Amino acid sequence: MREGNVRFVCVSTPHVPSLPHRARRLAVTLAGASVPPASAASRGLDCHGTIPSSPPRTRSLSLNPATPSIISARPWSVPLPLPVAAREAGPDATPGFRPLPGPPGLNICTSGSATSCEECLLIHPKCAWCSKEDFGSLRSVTSRCDLKANLVRNGCGGEFESPVSSTQVLRSLPLSSKGSSPAGSDVIQMTPQEVTVNLRPGDKTTFQLQVRQVEDYPVDLYYLMDLSLSMKDDLDNIRSLGTKLAEEMRKLTSNFRLGFGSFVDKNISPFSYTAPRYQTNPCIGYKLFPNCVPSFGFRHLLPLTDRVDSFNEEVRKQRVSRNRDAPEGGFDAVLQAAVCKEKIGWRKDALHLLVFTTDDVPHIALDGKLGGLVQPHDGQCHLNEANEYTASNQMDYPSLALLGEKLAENNINLIFAVTKNHYMLYKNFTALIPGTTVEILHGDSKNIIQLIINAYNSIRSKVELSVWDQPEDINLFFTATCQDGVSYPGQRKCEGLKIGDTASFEVSVEARSCPGRRAQPVFTLRPVGFRDSLEVGVAYHCGCSCSTGLEPDSARCSGNGTYVCGLCECNPSYLGTRCECQEGESQSGHQNLCREAEGKPLCSGRGQCSCNQCACFESEFGKIYGPFCECDNFSCARNKGVLCSGHGDCHCGECKCHAGYIGDNCNCSTDISTCQARDGQICSDRGHCVCGQCQCTEPGAFGETCEKCPTCLDACSTKRDCVECLLLHSGSSVDNQTCQNLCKDEVITRVDTIAKDDQEAVLCFYKTAKDCVMMFTYAELPSGKSNLTVLREPECGTAPNAMTILLAVVGSIILIGLALLAIWKLLVTIHDRREFAKFQSERSRARYEMASNPLYRKPISTHTVDFTFNKFNKSYNGTVD
Known part of the structure; x- marks a missing residue:
């Protein structure tokens, strides 16, 4: 802002009913001058700014009569979080008041351009309005809207308006x-x-x-059970639940009642078997359980009663049914159990517990459209004379929001008792349904009593x-x-x-x-x-008590206006501090009063100077206003094309952010809930929350809440020092002195055994110098501390006997050798048998014929000799074969 200029910022505010709903012109003595509001400001704009350090001059502005809204000044500052504002206010600040915003020395009350008592009260909680008639003058530097101390010092006396909350x-x-209060008392x-x-x-x-x-508060517990086929073993195990549960609960309260209901799913396709042959027995063809009852939505079987034998008897009568898809229709049953108060029997003065047991996921809103159910649930009770849910096949499943609303309306604490594989799903539901807890149910429901006791203790240990x-x-x-x-x-x-x-x-x-x-x-x-x-x-406190003394057409206002709270509200077409000037009158010698500074155009070129004041032109883009038409509500910073990001109002070129947003264009959220990690820490204590998003400062940290950090020391490592100190000084008198710094943020519990299946705690372990294993668990508490459960002594294994090891090694070698020989002998025998069988097979298939070898000669030759003796030559004649 340039020195010597007037600058205003205006914001839309609701109408104060005490102001008259008629056309009017206002004028007010401000900083020694008559400064009526800008005509544009009358459409519900809050104006504040600074008054130039120039000599007093008469300014006049017109108030638009078209709307009944009023001008309301707002602090020139970005809203601070409450603790910051409290620190800036100082220890001597008045409780409930914020420090005056703006640059040092700026009086926001006098610079707010208030033209009425109601407008003044809206500028800042410390601003007061003087309703004294002769307070100040045209030549003085006083203002009717100022700090209370200034008004008293300037002669207002006790005639001022300054209500406090x-x-x-x-x-x-x-x-x-x-x-257990006396009869008749709540x-x-x-x-x-x-x-x-x-x-x-x-x-x-x-x-x-x-x-x-309070102690010994009555308890109503309604047990709502899934009776689909997969819960048959659970049903068998709770047949005597009532007696055992009542014994345990009466250790906690002397006034305990128990009720029972069951559910399966909607009896329409595709949720259940609807073929005619399945109508009476949907388990036909199912070998394990060939007989079961027809599917149903919800049945209220036993109102809340202190007769536990009735609960056991009702449970024994029940038989399972069968539905078609995996999800169950349990949320239909939960809603009916919540809203049918008279039929269930919920007492007015009792803790209401609704135990929901199932082994699968639930159907939720919009799932019913698969079966043609387009009508949303109406949240009403629909139990007939037989206590059966009649709207099961007519309306969709309820939404989580509707469930949360009806449970809260009827003060019911819902306990999800679900199997381990669905624990995380129902754990997420607890964040959406207030007053809900979740516990892990064993596959056969054997832990149901301890589960209910744990949930009861959890509910009774917190207040939200x-x-x-x-x-x-x-x-x-x-x-x-x-x-x-x-x-x-x-x-x-x-x-x-x-x-x-x-x-x-x-x-x-x-x-x-x-x-x-x-x-x-x-x-x-x-x-x-x-x-x-x-x-x-x-x-x-939006009105002023002085507004009740209205004087219409008062002589104090030249007969042309209404006198109220020390001011004149001029009739249409009249202007001036005493309504002495008629609109349209021209005083050319005083036209400089319509210039913001020497050399500037009249009314900033965006208005007409009339009766020594600016009447601003209309604009298709928004509103033009200010004593010199120098301001508008459309020339501010935009974010993605949206003026002030949609989270603020544009005033004279500046975005005035709504609560919860800061920044030049109001794009920065001050909400830190989006930066809160699961353990409740902001950005996992590894970064800062800036504009609703975490900026991780720890090297290596990343994720939406900086929850991931492979290179960071995890909680197990940071808490190990505390555990090692406790182990070192176990039983020592210096325990508290030595370890208090390391364990200052821990609530320590020493135990003999560690529960390794605790879903709410993180299990840590490390090896000690003696090769023992030290285990501990931790769980973060809302106070910022953590609950540290530590073993009294590390777990150390006993060393085996050397001879035992030697004999075991030798025996193992011998056994392995014998086993290998046996295997080799077995393989050889199998191979020989196969080869012999093969030979026998080939031999049996062979066919031989008698034949002789053509190259074969008999070893015996036969010769035939015909002896004929020739006596002349003494020779024999004959042949040889």
Whole structure:
């Protein structure tokens, strides 16, 4: 902003009902000058800025009569988080007030250009309005809208308007100590019960409330069981559940009642078997269980009763059924058990527990469309005379939001008892359905009693506040003080409580603006699962008491306006501090009063100078306003084409961000819930939350909440030092002195054995110097500390006997050798037998014929001799064969 210029920022605000709904012109003495509001400002724009350091000059602005909204100034600053604002305010600051924003020395009250008492009250909680008639003059530097101390110093006396926010407790009954109160008296677990807050916009007021989990509080437990075929073994194991469960629960409360209901799924395709042959027995053809009852949606079988034998008897009558797909229709049953209060028998003064047992995933809203069910669930009770759910085949499954709403309305704590493979799915449901816990159910339901006891203890060990019907223009801020006596700003939940402990909450209430109509809304604070509640009525300080003394056509206003709160509200076409000037009159000698500075065009070139004041032109892009038409509501920074990112209002070239957003174009969210890791730490303590997103600062860390960091020391490594210190100084008197620094953030429990299947804790182990294994588990607590469960002594194995090892080695070698020989002999025998069998087979197939070898000569030759003796030559004649 250039020195010597006037700069205003205006924002849209609701109409204050006390102002007259008629056309009017206003003028006000501001910084020694008559400064009426800009005509553009009358459409609900809040103006604030700085007044030039030039000599007093008369400025006049026209107030648009077309709308009944008023001008309201707002602080020139980015809203700070509550703890920061508190620090800047200093220890001596008035409780509930924010520090005056803006540059040092800036008086936001006088620079806010307030033209009425109501507008002044909206600028800042410390601004006050002087309604004294002769306060100030045209030549003075006083303003009717100023700090209270300045008004008194400048002669206003006691005639000023400066309401403050306050709290009035209407009903506060003391907390009960036990649930078994005398007959006719209610058990009180929350106080106070009724409060009224009177709020001035921007000014906070606080009140305290206390919640106590009283001892021996009555318990109503409704057992809702999945009777699909896969739960047959579970049904067999709970036939005597009532007796055993009642024995355990009566150790916790003397007033216990038990009820029973069952469910399967909608009896339509594709959820169930609908062929005619399956109508009476859907298990036909199923070899393991050939007989079962027809499928059904939900049956209420036993109202809540203290007769546990009736529960056992009803369970023994039940038989399983069969559905077609894997998911079950259990959420239909949960909703009916919640809303059919009279049929179920929920008591007014009792802890309501609804145990939901199943071994599969549930059907949810929109699944019913697969079966042609397009009508959403209406959230009403639909049990007939036989206590059967009649709308099963008519309406869709309920949504998670509807379930959460109906469970909260009826103060019911839902306990998911599910098998291990579906634990994480139902664990995610608990984040969407308040007051819900989940426990792992064994495959045969043998641990159901311990499961219910654990869930009961978990529910009774925490208190969490919920808000119902919160008005849109109301901000709430909670500070919890739990059993450790430490305050936790921004938290509305306490965990780790014992029965009888009291949790305290400080609630700060602030109105951001005035409602558009006369209204006194009521919102409710209620602990999740409790019947008790606190009703908070809201009244707004948006009007001024001096506004009741209106003087229409007052002589003080030249007969041309209404005198109210020390000012004249001029009739149409009249202007001036006393309505002495008629619109259209030209005073050329004073046209410089319509220039922002010497050399500047009249009315910034965007308006017409009339009666020594600027009447701004209309624009198709938005509103032009200001004493010199120098401002508009459309020339601000945009984000992705959206003015002020859609999270703020444009005022004179600056984005005025809504609550929860900061930045030049209001694109930066101050909400840190999106940066909260599963353990409750912001960005896993490895980064900073900037604009609702984590910026990881730890080297190697990444992920949405910086939860992944392969190179970082994990929690097991950081807590190992504490465990090793405890192990080193076990039984020593210096235990506390030596280890207190290492273990200052740990709540330590020493045990003989570690539960390795605890879903809520992380298991850690390491090897000690003596080759022993030391194990411990940790679980993060809401207080920022962690619950560390440590073994008393590390687990060390005993060394085996040397002779035993030698004999074992030798014996193993011999046995292996004999085994190899046996295998070799077996293989050789098998091979020989195969070869012999092959020879025998070939021999049996051979066919021989008698033949002689042509090359063969007999060893015996036969010669025939014919002896004929020739006596003449003495020779023989003959032949040889």
